[in-house]
Amino acid sequence: MKLWKIIALTSLVLSGSAMAGHPGHTNPPTTTPPAVPQYTSASAEIRIYQAGTSNFADASQTQAYKSLTDIEQRGDRNKSFSNQSGDNSLINVDQFGNDNLSVAAQTANKAAIYVSQSGSGNVSGAAQSYDGGLITVNQNGAGNVAYSNQH
DSSP, rough: OOHHHHHHHHHHHHHHHHHOTTTTOOOOOOOOOSSEEEESSSSEEEEEESSSSSEEEEEEEEBTTTTTEEEEESSSSSSSEEESSSTTTTTEEEEEEOOOOOEEEETTTTOOOEEEEEESEEEEEEEEEEESOOEEEEESSSEEEEEEEOO
């Protein structure tokens, strides 16, 4: 009986010590993800990751050159909308699942849109205006539709 009391007391002390942390140990600072939309002058980033079904992502970056919008959605019936107006910027959208929608637009010089969709029944729309733009759409699966426009 004394042995069980010692084991129970030792377990309680050890678990309490583990919960309290170590002396001199500080917790790492927490970071807040960037707000969407962003209005800045340079090198802004928006990164969105969503898993599940029927998710919605809407990212907008205004006058932010050399910026990145990176959206990844895993699941079915997800929607992604992204808009940028800053030179040398990138929109990257990866969607895995069925019946997903991606719409991306840029009004900037030397900007790029990359869209990758895996699954069936996905739709991608991409549009750019100004000079030196690049649109790449990669779709794997059946019944997918892609629209692209540069002017």
